[in-house]
Amino acid sequence: MIENKAVKSARAEEVVRLLKKEYPDSKCSLNYSNPHELLVATILSAQCTDHRVNQVLPELFNSYPSVKAFAFADLNKLSQEIYPCGYHNQKAKSIQGSSLAIMNDHGGKVPQTMEELIKLPGVGRKTANCILGECFGYPSMVIDTHMIRIMNLLQFATSKDPKKIELELMEVFNKRDWVKLTHMVIDHGRAVCIARRPQCDQCVLQDLCPSVLR
Numbered sequence: 001m002i003e004n005k006a007v008k009s010a011r012a013e014e015v016v017r018l019l020k021k022e023y024p025d026s027k028c029s030l031n032y033s034n035p036h037e038l039l040v041a042t043i044l045s046a047q048c049t050d051h052r053v054n055q056v057l058p059e060l061f062n063s064y065p066s067v068k069a070f071a072f073a074d075l076n077k078l079s080q081e082i083y084p085c086g087y088h089n090q091k092a093k094s095i096q097g098s099s100l101a102i103m104n105d106h107g108g109k110v111p112q113t114m115e116e117l118i119k120l121p122g123v124g125r126k127t128a129n130c131i132l133g134e135c136f137g138y139p140s141m142v143i144d145t146h147m148i149r150i151m152n153l154l155q156f157a158t159s160k161d162p163k164k165i166e167l168e169l170m171e172v173f174n175k176r177d178w179v180k181l182t183h184m185v186i187d188h189g190r191a192v193c194i195a196r197r198p199q200c201d202q203c204v205l206q207d208l209c210p211s212v213l214r
């Protein structure tokens with residue numbers, strides 16, 4: 001489908017309108033109470049469901065109640081505690097390393113810029129965007145597997161590369177919708193546009209989607 005930018009942006013606006021109607025309460029499904037807890041939760045959520053991460057978090061935050069506690073954690077012990085989330089050794093290193101860097105370089109406070117966040121060990125654009133949008137109110141989009149798949153189906157994206165997709169989407173979606181868009185698309189990917197069996201006949205976006213199965 002060939003669309004000029006104005007037509008594509010108008011379609012994007014309508015997609016957002018319909019998704020907001022369908023998923024008015026969409027929000028981050030990880031449980032956290034401050035930016036550092038979200039950083040930890042997001043690192044744990046790689047290749048793991050938010051549900052499982054949320055099961056591990058209460059005890060974890062109880063054992064490590066501060067950035068400092070995570071920064072000086074025993075790696076083996078931490079690794080065992082996050083075992084159910086998978087990739088536990090790597091994730092433990094990322095959590096401990098990023099917490100130590102926050103203590104050493106940022107006075108114990110999670111930094112508020114993309115540039116500083118992605119310098120933290122184990123923190124990529126996805127985690128950084130999540131923190132910037134959720135905790136600090138910056139317009140940002142988290143490009144996860146649902147966003148990659150559904151934005152390609154909707155032909156707002158033409159790549160599998162999250163950074164390229166982020167730039168493509170920033171061109172067509174209104175800044176005020178960026179944070180909420182990710183959450184609504186994740187909900188849509190779980191409920192209707194399911195990876196192996198999209199339920200196009202029940203999809204509110206069917207008239208706007210070039211990939212609709214009729």
Ligand code: SF4
Pocket residue numbers: 150153154192193194198199200203204205206209210211212213
């Ligand atoms: S119409 Fe089908 S492919 Fe398009 S977004 Fe909806 S469920 Fe997904």
